[in-house]
Amino acid sequence: MFGSAPAKRTFEAALRDVASQKPAVRVEAVSDLVPYAAKAREQVLRAIEGALRADGHAAVRAAAAIALADTKAVEALPALLLAVEDVDPNVRQMAITALGEIGDARATGRLRRALSDERPEVRFQAVIAFPRVCAEPADALEAVMQASHDDDPLVCHIALRMFEELGELNGELPPSSLARASALLGHASPLVRAAAAVVTARFGDPAGHAVLVEVVGGKLRGVDHEDEAAAIELCGELGLSASRSALERRVFGLRLGLGRDPLRWHARVALARMGHERAIREILSELGAWDRHRRTLAVAAAGRARLATARATIAAMRGDERKADQGAVEEALAAIASEVEA
Numbered sequence: 001m002f003g004s005a006p007a008k009r010t011f012e013a014a015l016r017d018v019a020s021q022k023p024a025v026r027v028e029a030v031s032d033l034v035p036y037a038a039k040a041r042e043q044v045l046r047a048i049e050g051a052l053r054a055d056g057h058a059a060v061r062a063a064a065a066i067a068l069a070d071t072k073a074v075e076a077l078p079a080l081l082l083a084v085e086d087v088d089p090n091v092r093q094m095a096i097t098a099l100g101e102i103g104d105a106r107a108t109g110r111l112r113r114a115l116s117d118e119r120p121e122v123r124f125q126a127v128i129a130f131p132r133v134c135a136e137p138a139d140a141l142e143a144v145m146q147a148s149h150d151d152d153p154l155v156c157h158i159a160l161r162m163f164e165e166l167g168e169l170n171g172e173l174p175p176s177s178l179a180r181a182s183a184l185l186g187h188a189s190p191l192v193r194a195a196a197a198v199v200t201a202r203f204g205d206p207a208g209h210a211v212l213v214e215v216v217g218g219k220l221r222g223v224d225h226e227d228e229a230a231a232i233e234l235c236g237e238l239g240l241s242a243s244r245s246a247l248e249r250r251v252f253g254l255r256l257g258l259g260r261d262p263l264r265w266h267a268r269v270a271l272a273r274m275g276h277e278r279a280i281r282e283i284l285s286e287l288g289a290w291d292r293h294r295r296t297l298a299v300a301a302a303g304r305a306r307l308a309t310a311r312a313t314i315a316a317m318r319g320d321e322r323k324a325d326q327g328a329v330e331e332a333l334a335a336i337a338s339e340v341e342a
Contacts, residue, residue: 011033011040018048030067034071049076065080065097089119120155131143145180164199185200198227216250233304250264251279283307292323299324299332303334314336
């Protein structure tokens, strides 16, 4: 009924198909060249950069920009800087994304200009990319601070995400940045309010706890899926009892006509972190499931919930990939150990 996935092109076939008459084939060929950069980097980058500079189809140029990001092609920096001015908005965005992924400081000036571009989609990508190429942390924070005042909610939202990324990178978020995130708890956009609640909670400010509870209870519409998942996890970590009934509905109830909540796993972890007996019992039970995937998910859940009672069972899975993913096992044991020591 279902055919097997098509095989990746050989190196020679990918080089040939970059010049195909069909744009869709050229898009695939550009992507298929990426794995061969390890053995034939010069040829691969020449072909991909040629597609970025000269292909007449925007989808091919956009694919080429992403391929250069995937190959960390610092050699193609001039071509990517030119592509930031491409006539197609998607190509512009992918070029900025690639500059951020490559992380070369020589792109700082161009990305700084993109931060104030009249096009919101360009500003959006620049807010992500600029801190990753900027050599001065203070400049990066200032750029994100300015973006948090943007009229476009999506740009403001991604600025909050970058506050979080920079805070985690530096081990703390400066008071001015935390104060700005707190101020955005009153933004007109639910998208921005939810992200602000996540950022403030992550860095120790309780001002957004009520918003987290609103997100978990489904009272804010238009919230980003990742922010919703983060809000659920934070309610568990912080022990926000006001979220308990909403978490229980997500885990044990059925959404009318829609089946189980898509964030049920996160909600159960949150409840277990709060000491909910039924949630803990279910996680411990699934550590002995017949299916390896379910066992691995239970291992991850036990680790995220810091369940000391699961420690021995998870430790017994060490060294046996058939029992559970070993990365999940080690991560869970480390998380439980840190909680026990604390």
